[in-house]
Amino acid sequence: MKQRLQNFSQAFSFTFSFSRWFGILLKEFIQLKRDRLTFGMIVGIPIIQLLLFGFAINSDPKHLPTAIVMADPGPFARSYVAAMQNSDYFKIVGGVDEKEANALLDRSQVQFVVTFTPGFHRDLVRGKAPTLLVEADATDPMAAGGAISVLNRLGLEVFAPDLPGLEKTATPPLDLRVHRRYNPEGLTSYNVVPGLLGVILTMTMVLMTGLAMTRERERGTFENLLATPATPVEVMTGKIVPYILIGLIQVTLILLAARFIFDVPMHGNLLLLYAVVLLFICANLTLGITFSSIARNQLQAMQMTFFFFLPSMLLSGFMFPFRGMPEWAQVVGNVLPLTHFLVLVRGILLKGNGIDMVWSSVWPILAFIAVVLGIGLRTFRRTLD
Amino acid sequence: MEAGMNDSPLVIDVTGINKHFGDKHVVKDLALQVRRGEIFGFLGPNGSGKTTSIRMLCGLLTPDSGQGTCLGLDVLRESAAIKRQVGYMTQKFSLWDDLTIGENLDFVARMFGMERRREAVDRALEELGLAGRRSQLAGTLSGGWKQRLALASCLLHRPRLLLLDEPTAGVDPKARRDFWEEIHRLSAAGITVLVSTHYMDEAERCHRLAYIAYGTLLASGTAEQVVAAQGLHTREISGASLHGLGEALRGLPGVDLVASFGNVLHVSGRDEARLQASLEAFLQGKPLEMAVVPASLEDAFIHLMQGSPDPFQG
Numbered sequence: 001m002k003q004r005l006q007n008f009s010q011a012f013s014f015t016f017s018f019s020r021w022f023g024i025l026l027k028e029f030i031q032l033k034r035d036r037l038t039f040g041m042i043v044g045i046p047i048i049q050l051l052l053f054g055f056a057i058n059s060d061p062k063h064l065p066t067a068i069v070m071a072d073p074g075p076f077a078r079s080y081v082a083a084m085q086n087s088d089y090f091k092i093v094g095g096v097d098e099k100e101a102n103a104l105l106d107r108s109q110v111q112f113v114v115t116f117t118p119g120f121h122r123d124l125v126r127g128k129a130p131t132l133l134v135e136a137d138a139t140d141p142m143a144a145g146g147a148i149s150v151l152n153r154l155g156l157e158v159f160a161p162d163l164p165g166l167e168k169t170a171t172p173p174l175d176l177r178v179h180r181r182y183n184p185e186g187l188t189s190y191n192v193v194p195g196l197l198g199v200i201l202t203m204t205m206v207l208m209t210g211l212a213m214t215r216e217r218e219r220g221t222f223e224n225l226l227a228t229p230a231t232p233v234e235v236m237t238g239k240i241v242p243y244i245l246i247g248l249i250q251v252t253l254i255l256l257a258a259r260f261i262f263d264v265p266m267h268g269n270l271l272l273l274y275a276v277v278l279l280f281i282c283a284n285l286t287l288g289i290t291f292s293s294i295a296r297n298q299l300q301a302m303q304m305t306f307f308f309f310l311p312s313m314l315l316s317g318f319m320f321p322f323r324g325m326p327e328w329a330q331v332v333g334n335v336l337p338l339t340h341f342l343v344l345v346r347g348i349l350l351k352g353n354g355i356d357m358v359w360s361s362v363w364p365i366l367a368f369i370a371v372v373l374g375i376g377l378r379t380f381r382r383t384l385d
Numbered sequence: 386m387e388a389g390m391n392d393s394p395l396v397i398d399v400t401g402i403n404k405h406f407g408d409k410h411v412v413k414d415l416a417l418q419v420r421r422g423e424i425f426g427f428l429g430p431n432g433s434g435k436t437t438s439i440r441m442l443c444g445l446l447t448p449d450s451g452q453g454t455c456l457g458l459d460v461l462r463e464s465a466a467i468k469r470q471v472g473y474m475t476q477k478f479s480l481w482d483d484l485t486i487g488e489n490l491d492f493v494a495r496m497f498g499m500e501r502r503r504e505a506v507d508r509a510l511e512e513l514g515l516a517g518r519r520s521q522l523a524g525t526l527s528g529g530w531k532q533r534l535a536l537a538s539c540l541l542h543r544p545r546l547l548l549l550d551e552p553t554a555g556v557d558p559k560a561r562r563d564f565w566e567e568i569h570r571l572s573a574a575g576i577t578v579l580v581s582t583h584y585m586d587e588a589e590r591c592h593r594l595a596y597i598a599y600g601t602l603l604a605s606g607t608a609e610q611v612v613a614a615q616g617l618h619t620r621e622i623s624g625a626s627l628h629g630l631g632e633a634l635r636g637l638p639g640v641d642l643v644a645s646f647g648n649v650l651h652v653s654g655r656d657e658a659r660l661q662a663s664l665e666a667f668l669q670g671k672p673l674e675m676a677v678v679p680a681s682l683e684d685a686f687i688h689l690m691q692g693s694p695d696p697f698q699g
Contacts, residue, residue: 219479219481220475
């Protein structure tokens with residue numbers, strides 16, 4: 001390198017041919033133009049980053065789905081719910097009973113359950129600060145913060161016009177009790193460590209299989225492979241299996257670290273967790289193999305991996321609360337297997353969800369595998385033609 | 386040998402084979418007949434469609450149109466069955482550099498689903514003379530050894546037809562000679578060999594030849610037939626100062642081709658009378674000698690190449 005720099009500076013000091021320099025410049029542009037993928041990445045990555053950081057990432061998420069358990073229906077409770085709705089932080093999905101509310105929380109279908117305790121109306125009128133119970137899904141502690149602070153403020157705003165004495169009292173009108181479910185201390189590691197499981201698997205599984213196949217093509221060994229009677233399915237699956245094992249080893253290491261270093265609780269069935277992990281590994285491997293049958297060399301496979309990895313990190317709910325993203329970003333996020341995998345892992349590890357609770361997040365991953373595998377098999381057949 | 390060969394059944398018998406890549410017509414109406422046990426040479430300039438033709442014969446590529454059989458199997462519909470009986474040696478070394486010699490052979494044997502795989506691999510290593518180096522990485526072999534390993538790997542499943550795509554590119558003369566002796570042994574054992582090459586000495590070692598340029602088959606037959614078909618008459622010029630002579634001769638009437646062969650110059654033309662007249666007039670009073678020689682295969686090929694401009698170049 002040093003030698004080369006010296007050569008360059010020597011050459012530079014003697015002669016500098018503008019036309020030669022321009023020729024090289026032109027050649028680079030032509031090559032760049034021919035290499036659509038690199039060109040796409042150069043343009044695409046900054047745009048995607050701009051979009052993501054500019055619009056999608058909102059650490060103060062709004063419109064969080066909320067279930068109401070109404071033990072004491074009355075005008076004050078009703079106007080409080082209306083005020084919650086108006087605050088934009090909450091999207092009221094309806095009134096339910098306690099049992100149903102818990103199930104909704106477990107399945108991650110709501111972020112909050114707000115319970116109006118019996119005697120709410122009476123206590124409020126008497127100035128005895130009634131209890132408002134808020135149960136928040138704190139597996140991602142960032143997601144709940146802003147909304148909870150709003151609940152405090154709302155009490156004063158809603159009830160003051162009807163209860164003129166309220167403003168003068170020193171105590172707040174409501175006794176707001178927040179239960180941070182699944183993660184009572186609001187530890188981010190509870191959220192991040194299971195999330196990392198998914199992120200690391202996405203990264204390595206897609207990349208490794210992507211490279212494994214393009215390496216064959218780059219070195220010319222692929223032609224040899226095709227000249228044998230081996231079928232596309234044989235080649236594809238044969239290349240996938242070793243990486244499934246690698247993936248399972250990675251998962252075990254991460255889980256051990258989660259248990260013994262980060263003290264992440266493990267409430268659910270480990271066997272179910274591994275089953276879910278296996279499904280997720282398959283999704284990523286199928287994608288990796290498909291990338292590799294489209295990419296012409298290892299560099300392109302690597303670029304495609306990052307092209308997929310970036311939205312997976314940012315739009316899946318790993319880095320930022322899923323519900324804090326605008327609708328279009330949530331739609332994109334819902335396509336990504338990592339999004340559903342995160343819900344599954346947090347559900348099984350932190351909430352102790354059983355096999356009956358996972359289906360709603362399993363089928364989107366299955367659908368992803370089916371579509372990507374279809375594309376992969378079709379492109380694989382056309383490899384030499 | 387020729388007479389016996391003509392009675393052998395056809396191993397490759399295809400007609401009207403076409404292949405396009407995008408808007409490039411890479412192989413045009415290829416017709417090829419190769420008999421059992423024959424060594425068939427496939428010649429032509431770079432990018433002339435040789436590799437594409439070979440890939441179509443072994444089922445790696447599907448022809449856009451055409452018909453015919455390879456080993457009695459339909460080239461369009463039965464490529465999977467053809468693959469099992471064909472040994473294909475790619476132009477570039479295409480075994481796995483990061484596998485050992487033994488692992489490579491074992492992998493190939495597995496791919497062909499061979500019974501008694503270990504025995505076959507051991508035998509191949511023994512024949513190769515690589516038994517002692519079976520755990521050496523294939524990537525660390527020299528060019529000549531890589532080529533021998535590649536040949537051994539495509540013979541492993543005992544194919545009836547060998548397709549060799551420029552097998553001796555970048556291999557030293559001794560290794561090339563050994564390689565061709567092996568090819569002749571295989572041919573004598575009844576294996577048909579189709580081999581593409583750029584080397585004239587190798588072309589002359591083939592029983593029959595085909596010359597393909599820019600997708601079109603221009604000539605085929607034995608070496609003598611191909612030379613004779615060009616109708617070339619050749620004069621060999623020798624003398625003290627041949628330097629610069631080629632340029633001067635090239636424009637003369639009747640001269641179609643000038644090629645240097647070391648210390649002599651081959652001047653060829655289709656019209657013998659004009660060639661003779663031009664050369665006699667030119668050589669008048671110069672310290673050069675002229676002799677009548679038969680046109681060589683190389684003369685014929687260069688003449689063929691000149692007569693077929695590259696359509697992709699504009």
